[in-house]
Amino acid sequence: MTASDSQTGRLFAALPEQDAPAMARLHDRLVDRVQREGILDVAYRTLDTPVGSLLLAGTGVGLVKVAYAVQDHDAVLQQLADRVSPRILNAPRRLDEVSRQIEEYLTGRRTRFDLPLDWRLSKGFRREVLMHLRDIGYGRTESYAQVAAAAGSPRAVRAVGTACATNPLPVVVPCHRVVRSDGGMGGYAGGVEAKHILLTMEAEV
Structure with missing residues (x-):
């Protein structure tokens, strides 16, 4: 094939x-x-x-x-x-x-995914970032700076943004929960509207 x-x-x-x-x-x-x-x-x-x-x-x-x-x-x-x-x-x-x-x-009936994941499309620091994203709980957010610190590289804020933008598993690995330090939503692979929908849904449950 x-x-x-x-x-x-x-x-x-x-x-x-x-x-x-x-x-x-x-x-x-x-x-x-x-x-x-x-x-x-x-x-x-x-x-x-x-x-x-x-x-x-x-x-x-x-x-x-x-x-x-x-x-x-x-x-x-x-x-x-x-x-x-x-x-x-x-x-x-x-x-x-x-x-x-x-x-x-x-539909608000699940707050955590229980799925086997194949991580081969993400490597190095980007994968470290994605691994941490799974620890950001449903309905919570962290700033790009907080994620950088949690991933072991406090100065790598831009690299965190790149890791989120290239996340091969959005929704399941919740990069939508990473926002800007000034309160802005920041970018998202599915578009800002999709990110807003997901964050609003989680906040309402």
Whole structure:
């Protein structure tokens, strides 16, 4: 299976409506086959949420990528093919548990994620920052300076901003809880509006 397989999978939705059920069955058979043969390295799906469509991607290790629509899902899939494996396929059932937990979080029924994560897309100090973000509790925030100090490099405030901006697992690894020292929200991969929605939701629960 090559990167073109993922493009083929995405084309199913564009087929005539009368062919959709048959194509869905064929797609399910394809997913089952590549899973049996152990040649599916990255499974992905999309999830409609109050903060827009999220692309979810997982490996045999765990969830490896969460991406907002503004990040261009097609470009993200290509990056995954380049950086993780070209053996990538739309396989929603592989991500059922991820989807369930994200939906529970976005409807106020979950305050902490319990998912295996694949950290391969983040290294060095950036990964140290992301590890700390998981300790910022639901409904709380920390400044970029506080996160830098907690990660062991108090002067690396800009590097913390970069780590948050390039976080491969937003929502699940809560970079939205990092704000500016002056009270401003700061940037966010999903856009300032998405960050505001998440912080407001958490504050109201």
